[in-house]
Amino acid sequence: MNFPPLPASLEAALAERGYASATPVQAEVMQPEALGRDLVVSAQTGSGKTIAFGIAMAGELLDESDTIPFSVQPLALIIAPTRELALQVSRELAWLYSKAGARVATCVGGMNPQQERKALRSGATIVVGTPGRLRDHLERGALDLSALKAVVLDEADEMLDMGFREELEEILDATPETRRTLLFSATMPRPIEALARRYQRNALRIATISEGRGHGDISYQAVTVSPPEIENAVVNLLRYHEAETAMLFCATREKVRHLHSTLQERGFTVVALSGEHSQSERNQALQALRDRRARVCVATDVAARGIDLPSLSLVIHVEIPRDAETLQHRSGRTGRAGKKGTAVLIVPFSRRKRVESMLRNAKVSAEWTDAPDRDAIKAKDRERLLEKLLAPVEVDEGDKVLAERLLAERTPTEIAAMLVQAHRASMPEPEDLIANTPEARREAQKDRHRPGFEDTVWFRMALGRRQNADPRWILPLLCRRGHITRNEVGAIRIGPDETFFQIPRPIADKFAEAAARSAQSDGDEDPVTIEMSETGPREVARGNRRERSPHGQAGGPPVKAKPRFKKFDKAKGKKNGKPGKPFKGAKNSSKTERH
Template sequence: MTFSDLPPVLGDALTERGYEKLTAVQSAVVESEADGRDLIVSAQTGSGKTVAFGLAMGGQLLADGEAVPYGIQPLALVIAPTRELAMQVSRELRWLYAKAGARIATCVGGMDASKERRSLRGGAQIVVGTPGRLRDHLERGALDLSALKAVVLDEADEMLDMGFREELEAILDGAPEGRRTLLFSATMPKSIIALAKRYQTDALRISTVGDDRGHGDISYQAVTIPPSEIESTVVNLLRFHEAETAILFCATRDAVRRLHATLQERGFGVVALSGEHSQQERNQAMQALRDRRARVCVATDVAARGIDLPTVTLVIHVEVPRDAEALQHRSGRTGRAGKKGTAVILVPYPRRRRVESMLRNAKIKADWVNAPTPDAIRAQDRERLMETLLAPVDADEEDLALGRKLLETRSAEEIAAALVQAHRSKMPQPEELIANTPEARREAQQERHRPGFENTVWFRMDIGRRHNADPRWLLPLVCRRGHITRNEVGAIRIGGDETFFQIPTNIADKFDDAVKRTAKDDDKDRPVHIERSEGGPREQARRNKGPRNGPRNGQGKKPYRKAQHKDRGPKNDGDGGKVRPGKWDREKSGKPAGKKPVKQRGPRVERGKAKFKHRKGGAQKPD
């Protein structure tokens, strides 16, 4: 197929890459109306924006329509928010402009800056980088923008959200006036519009985002779960879908670290991406996903804009996204280039209303489903296993000879069973989950108590968070004072000024006696008082707070201020001291009681004139 409206070198590159037609955003930027103009482009994630702005700036880069002219100064600059996205953009532009002979330099944080400076000095027609590193090269004189003809801001809204406004303004202020500025993003908030008004001239607005913001190739599912079963649900979802590549999004680096360790222990091929990883570690993780050595990636939102793998068919929001925009960008890692994908949101019970509101704002229709059960996973395994084992294979003579030898020693049924077992041994076992019913959740909560702690007594210590209380030294203290082991201590609840802990009822009296005997041996600088607590931390908190609608002064009376408002009587300090007259006294005496007496002073106007006598020829005497 030929692309007649494009320069021949770009059309040939698209054909060799397997493109049959342009996407909506790619077609829009090469229309005659958009030729040479500044653009504000809003398009869905995964709609081909990178190739789109590569085609859009072809008129500025290709002097004769065939090749990029050689020069030391760059002709085009592409700014991306993250290292992963910048490197992805570089890869896309390399094959697109390979036939045109364009040299591309990538400048991102975490890489060797001196090597990047050598690449810039050697001459690069296209420079791709992150805002911080580009500004650093600009200030050091390594990046010369004097010959720049086009500037592209990819995912500009994300760069502003990440706090790169100052860096972007410094770069754009350093670019020549006549350059072409292209803003590409999945969303266009007010901050982007303000940036466009400042740095663009007569910009053409292009939007290929329809009324339905949800990606048409992505099916959304919401799974309600107990907060304690997030990791188990993730395991079952991965086993149920068996996606070619899956991305799991967490909110923090610690959450990524924990989930990565859990899945690795369960036998999944998994890599991690977060801000704490170096660029080399990120590159290795991405290469493992491309080589299929790993099928699962656990990442923070920093990776939401930089992962472009066509094999991603499953996205799991392990932690609820912060807003609808984050949900859109996370989910956009799947369903790319016309392929189907699934995005699953794990919703703890207390956060269901928030997620429902987020989905409404994003205009996304999600199916509320239960987490996959082990039976459902085994059924899926049987279907996949039958499909795999019955697929035709090209066996050589050595394999056939070994098969005939196996048939001589074992029956066909035994060989088939061994083959099935070999396949199943590679699969992690699914998790037993709490059924999504109130009764099942209550029963499971009761069953999860530690053996021997069904009947316990609460004890209290007079130290808490304000005294730097921590279980690491509280537990040895309790064991030492009560002559027990750590296995005989139940739940520990640390409050602000006190700490509660459980002791089994059968040893509570023995523990209480030991605590009283060892009180003398406790630390003399800060002796810790330990005693029984009736009702535990909840009952104690209820007592401290008092009844919600009852009397507050402990004497069966309404609050004094409320009674005062009712009868308008005098306000007394309660000890027979000075009474500050209220409205009742003022009405009886006729005097403005309750106010401080006004100090008698001379005429204010005359004082003012006397003070500034030099302005009008001296002070005036009072009448």
């Protein structure tokens, strides 16, 4: 065994499980400088960190005979963000410390709290739980942390993202100051740094995540598609890769429900995980994946946290992650423990720039490609079938008799073709996708317009973000000035010093006349100018690259524009003459668009 010297009980347990060598994070926590110290460890999920902190806290738990002495109060506490991760950690520590006489208790939401309190009273030496349930037991007096020697925060960044800061602080404040604190996190944002400063002493930083990529064992692909083709792209990606287990990530439970139904209709063995499922349903879904009764899981970000499926080799981001950290957390479900995995982002044409920026922030290099088409999938099917049929097999007498009869009635070519058809019949049919061409992208851009906005005229207003332009008050202004309804206004694009918006061509002249009349009768001394624009929002793009003079001409020194409007304050019921607050969503973007 390629491990540093370990207590005999742990060494025997690792050998029994077939552990031959330590992973990088396991090797780092066993270095002499790490012994007995508080640790802040940056480690990806699937890197062997459960065994790492199990080994790291052995010095605090084991006595001279390499066993855990009896204690009524817990000696070690492990806090995990989700039920699945807590149960997984509990199982790992149970076998790791089985020969040392450990008693492991698990406290998670969705389980019977009375049974958990009974296990705590019987003398659990290691307690694993989620923040909410642990705090509940602590407040009820069932969890006594006065004898605690080590506490582990597993995936601390996810716990903070899920809003467990108060629970964590209450639990940690109830532990002895002499306890050892081990903090494991895939990312190290500022809240994690603050937590470490408050609850750790002279902590040693250990980083085992590569700087070049978010996860070295994952190959990333970005697939560009037309927005209406997203579900068809999902079908073809699943068929092309034919992964033993695949996980599909969606942003909402409604999308999970819809995609789950769609894939079921098309013949995939699929389960769903979201906030609307009970713990029993979640357990059944995960067991179906482990038993190979299901091969696809559709899940939300929160519902999939802490899930460890050894056979998971494909992650598909059906909806784009909200940031680089979410991208890494989702993708980290695959490529675990040295195994290779693939993460695919499905990117609508219009979202490519945003995804490119996200990949740069995550320090991930992705291959940009098209979704696999029917021909590519059939070629893959042929390769897989050949590999399967050419593999050595044991043939009994009954099979030989059947083979001879088939050869007597059919030619070898016909038999091979029937085998191919039988193999293909058990798989969902691939989808025909629109080719990823400039013409298709232009057509997809047209499809983004609402009905009735296929033919529009661009209008221009002489104010923009520097004057605090905001769609929330621009839209009522256009309706009042142009005598139209909000449903007759198309896209609104706000630039630095001007705003463009669309009006359907059939009512454009009527709108222009009404806007001119209302400007003359408006009580404002300096009304907002509304006029037709021949160039449209291209001027916005140019304005974002250089400053403009007060008269709209390029060049000249930048001039701070004076607000030229009065904002209607609904709370006061009158015009307050103050500029509106900048629109939050447009603070750092080059344009704000309303559809």
